Amino acid sequence: MRFQAPESLSEQIAQHLGRRIVVRDLQPGERIQELKVAGDLGVSRGSVREALLILQRRHLVEIFPRRGAVVSALTPETVNALYDIYIDLLCMLARKVLERWSGHQLGGVLGQVKELQEMISALNSGAPDSEEKVIEAGFGVMKRAYSLINNPFLEETLENFRPAISRSYYVTLEHARSEITETAAFFRRLGEAATSGDTNRLENVIQDFGEHQRAQVLAILREENA
The missing domain is CATH 1.20.120.530 (GntR ligand-binding domain-like)
Structure with missing residues (x-):
């Protein structure tokens, strides 16, 4: 999947990853690797990092020091x-x-x-x-x-x-x-x-x-x- 020059690239990436979390394609506890996502989507790692911060605010991921972003648990x-x-x-x-x-x-x-x-x-x-x-x-x-x-x-x-x-x-x-x-x-x-x-x-x-x-x-x- 490749994104075109967007109004908000990080928001588009967040929506893409968020949908995968919602439909359980990405499972609770699963790590989201910035480098892999950037390569798969053809975007910069910085844009992916910003997208993960958006998802953190939406309570879909948790971000840990040295571990990175992990799909949050539904408790x-x-x-x-x-x-x-x-x-x-x-x-x-x-x-x-x-x-x-x-x-x-x-x-x-x-x-x-x-x-x-x-x-x-x-x-x-x-x-x-x-x-x-x-x-x-x-x-x-x-x-x-x-x-x-x-x-x-x-x-x-x-x-x-x-x-x-x-x-x-x-x-x-x-x-x-x-x-x-x-x-x-x-x-x-x-x-x-x-x-x-x-x-x-x-x-x-x-x-x-x-x-x-x-x-x-x-x-x-x-x-x-x-």
């Missing part, structure tokens, strides 16, 4: 810390949307939700890369919501959680195909709650699904470490 502690704050931030996003817009004005977001449900139905047969497509479509709904509230601070904060959430969510989809159906049901309930204009109902839908996801990831980690 019960990190999962709980992640979902504690992520669920609250999603509820804040949903609350801000309904504060500014009524149900009938949410056409763009609800249209995105409907497209995601249709995508899940098509992918439920086990198509290749379906997990990644579902994850990306879910973040597409969030992007629509960002445009409605115009809060760059909340958007940036949530986007910074995206790699870590994608990683944990991929774990659940990889272990249980039924989670795709569960995700479709979540977005159906989300759309219904948004249309009703009931903030409490909308937050409860988000909290229930977030806690479901947390429990699924923790159960998988227990099983893998048994």
